[in-house]
Amino acid sequence: MENLESVLKQHKLTLEDYQKxxxxxxxxxNLIEIGIFSAMWSEHCSYKSSKIYLKGFPSDAKWVLQGxxxxxxIIDIGGGYGAVFKIESHNHPSFIEPYAGAATGVGGIMRDIFTMGAKPVASLNAIRFGDITQNNSTGSKHRYLLRGVVSGIGGYGNCMGVPTIGGEMSFESCYEGNILVNAFTLGIIKNDEIFYGRAEGIGNPVIYVGSKTGRDGLGGAVMSSDSFSEDSKSLRPTVQIGDPFTEKLLLEACLELFKKDLIVGIQDMGAAGLTSSSFEMAGRSGSGMILHLDKVPTREEKMNPYELMLSESQERMLICAKKGCEANIIEIFNKWELDCAIIGEVTNSGKMELYWEGTKCAEIPIAPLSEEAPILKRAVSQNPTYLDSLPPLKEEIFQALNPNEIFQKLLKNPDICDKAWVYEQYDSTVQTNTITKAGSGGASVIRVKENNKALAMSAICPIRICYLNPKEGAKQAVAKAGxxxxxxxxxxLAITDCLNFGNPENPEVMWQFKETCEGIKESCKILNTPVVSGNVSLYNQTNQQDIYPTPTIVGVGVIDNPLKTLSSKFSANLSIYHLKPKSCNPxxxxxxxxxxxxxxIKAPIAPINLQDELLLWDILLKANDKGLLKAAIDIYQGGLALSLAKACIRGQVGCESIQPLSFQNLFAxxxxxxxxxxxxQKEEITLKSLMDLTTNSNFCLTKIAHTGGDKLKIGDISLPLQQANKYYFESFKTTIETL
Structure with missing residues (x-):
């Protein structure tokens, strides 16, 4: 091949890859085959840097239907129904083109869900930006990125009629050159009606359905497997353009298709487009496949086989149909005004054979493509030094601070204040199953009418803890979601994870990744929350600056009685108790x-005791089941002061602490x-029942406050509720719209 070195560089392949x-x-x-290997062996598709550390993730339990x-x-949620869920990253595309990147991220994860035969019923997102409060170019840029991402998420999800019911948002300087956009969707399915991405049965037709193929998204998987630099704006053509109205039609057509016994398997054309979908479907079944690329519906003129195999145009599916059912399938997709074309068939050759106008233009053995994909044992630092440049935290600094002033500033900060400006752009109540208000904090809950239960889901990552101690941070992320x-x-019952990290060519990043995986394995094993799906996103680096380790965890669980869904906002005439392990050391x-x-931020991390965490869950469940609790919230960012304040502000009630609270008590x-x-009014009898639940345990229960009045009085903090409302509910909108 002429200019081999240039071709390999363009496709992010090494000479060693070429020898393989x-x-x-x-x-x-030939060039088509080079492009296919490049896409399938990209970091995004092959997990070549991360695969060795993902082995050993707990993924089995009696309720896991598909890992x-x-x-x-998929997990069993009772009554013959399952919950189908996954989280995916769309970081690089969203940084390059925030609206389109975020929108297609939402569209892609939804297709992963309904490809399994499920109806999408809820979405979450975890989005992370630089400091939006700065009145400079960086702040301006990230307010622009935030507006674009939120608009893209809302624009796609709202058109699909799938409620966005919650999520997580954070702001750190490490994301100034590389924002993160992680999208999660959950669907409901009958346990005996699950579909898989397989292509088997010699002679069974392979059918392309959905939108026509264009040149948008070319090279997207490869682009997502590299770091950014100053000229990343030139990557804009690699970002896909989504059309939610077409995807809505595709969803309805697929749901109709699933009701009839017409297909063997179905796969979304996601990263690497037709390449990944065809190779993965055939590979899972040990089959071969013939594709006639000139039969692929196109929307641009003179597209060639290379472009058709690697385009990442959205809203497309590949179906392995049962022979003789072609006419019925075509009729369904014609009814929904979608393209539908028979483009190939299943063989027993074990090879992917591509034809263009009757002539074979590429041929690749399917199994070796995945089995011999590079598995990189990248250098892992044995003595990471990335924290050495951080000075130790001097806690004596806090002695000179005024708790009341600190409290007010934190209440207005984007890390704490209400994000209604964001959530009001999402349709969070469509489908009429949403129980908790979007953005209200804590886990989001939907009703499952099919089995009269509810599902709770929470997306979380304690970013700064993960930076200081990746293993401990990962353990705390899994625990916090549960x-x-x-x-x-x-x-x-289970988690899905999106592991966002910097450049894997940096040994310290690989150490962070290894430690994070160990933390997830340990916590999931002890907490009995298997990992059933997930995603790895590496090369989140710009101009040599890596993001903090950011393992976003989404936990999913079942609430047996939706009427007993516990609130996270306090009302009047309540006694507030602090429940914590006796060994807790804030x-x-x-x-x-x-x-x-x-x-x-560099100071010792309070390590988590996972057995205590599991016991806390049991105490909360039993207490709620007995009707002992009116509301509850955990102590997280900002410490006790901010957690208590948020619960009161959301419930529009004041509070007053009943004992002295030091600066550490308030904010640690x-x-x-x-x-x-x-x-x-029932405190004495309720307290007795609560004490029974904590007797002989490592937990203590201490009364710290009562609710009522029109002021927040927490230790040395005193703030009128009206002023607290203004800080909490108006600050985010002011930051976004006026700076």
Whole structure:
């Protein structure tokens, strides 16, 4: 091949990769084949840097119907129904083109869900930006990116008629050159009507359905497998353009298709488009496949086989149909005004054979493409030094601070204040199953009418803890997601993860990744929350700056009685108790007050005791089941002061603490702590029942406040509720619209 070095560089392939390709093909590849290997061996598709660390993730339980390896994971939620869910990243595209990147991220994850045969019923997102409060070019840029991403999420999800019911948002300087957009969708399915991405049965037709193919998204998988630099704007053509109205039609057509016995398997054309969908479907079944690329519907003139195989145009599916059912399938998709074309058939050759106008233009053995994909054992630092440049936190700095002033500043900060400006752009109540208000904090809950239960789901990542101690941060992320579910009255059953990291060529990043995986494995095993699906996003680096380790965890659990969904807002005449392990030692490492008012976030991290965490879930579930609790919230960012304040502000009630609270008591943070609210009029009998639940345990229960009045009085903090409302509910909108 002429200009081999240039071609390999363009396709992010090494000479070693090329030697493997020669070995697999037993000849020189042509450009089409080079493009296919490039896409399938990209970091985005092959997980070549991360695969060795993902092995060993707990993925089995009696309620797990489908673990990793398919389009999405599935858990049994009772009554013959399952929950299908997954989280995916669309980071690089969203940084390049925020609206289109976020929109197509939402569209892609929804297709992963309904490809399994499920109806999407809820979405979450975890989005992360630089500091939007700065009145400079960086702040302006990230307010622009935030507006675009939120608009893209809302624009696509709203058109699809799938409620966006919650999520997580954070702001750190490490994301200034590389924002994160992680999209999650959950669907409901009958357990005996699950579809898989498989192509088997010699002679069965392969059918293309959905939108026509264009040149948008070319090279997207490869682009997402590289770092950014100053000239990344030139990557804009690699970002796909979505059409939610077409996807809505595709969803309805697929749901109609699934009701009839017409297909063997179905796969979304996601990253790497027709290449990944065809190779994965045939590969899972050990089959071969013939594709006639000139039969692929196109919307641009003179598209060639290379472009058709690698385009990432949206809203497309590949179907392996049962022979003889072609006419029925075509009729369904014609009814929904979607393209539908028979473009190939299943063979037993074990090869992918591509034809263009009757002539074979490429041929690749399917199994070796995946089996011999590079598995990189990248260098892992044995003594990471990335924290050495951070000075230790000087806690004596806090002694000179006024708790009341700190409290007010944090209440207005984007890390804490209400994000209604965002959530009001999402349709959160369509389908009429949403129980909790979007953006209300904690886990989001939907009613499952099919089995009279509810599902709680929470997206979380304690970013600064993960930066200081990746293993501990990952453990706390899994625990926090499950705790949020327990605080709604549910039991966490499984997680999906989106592991966002910097450049894997940096040994310290790979150390962060390894440690994170170990933390997830340990916590999921002890907490009995298997990993059923997930995604890895590497190369989140711009101009040599890596993001913090950001393992976004989404926990999903079942609430047996939707009427017992626990609130996270306090009302009047409640007694507030602090429930925590006796060994709890609140610390400032990675805390919000250290971030904004200390000289550093670097200080010891309060380690989590996962057995205590599991016991806390049990206490909360039993207490809620007995009707002992009126509301509950955990102590997280901002410490006890901000958690108590948010619960009161959301419930439009004041509060008054009943004992002295030091600066550490107010603002320090550590895991496995909650505030529970009980009826003051029934306090004595309720407290006795609660004490019975905590007897002989490592937990203590301490009354710290009662609700009522029109002021927040928490230790040395005193603020009129009206002023607190203004800070909490109006600050975010003011930041976005006026700076």
């Amino acid at each position: 390709i020669l070995h697999i093909l037993q000849r020189e590849p 990793p390896g398919e389009n999405a994971g 705790r949020d579910i327990a605080l709604r009255g549910g039991r966490a 610390q400032f490492g990675g805390s919000l007050v250290a971030k904004h008012f200390g000289n550093s 943070e550590s895991p496995t702590q909650v505030l529970i609210a009980i009826n003051t």
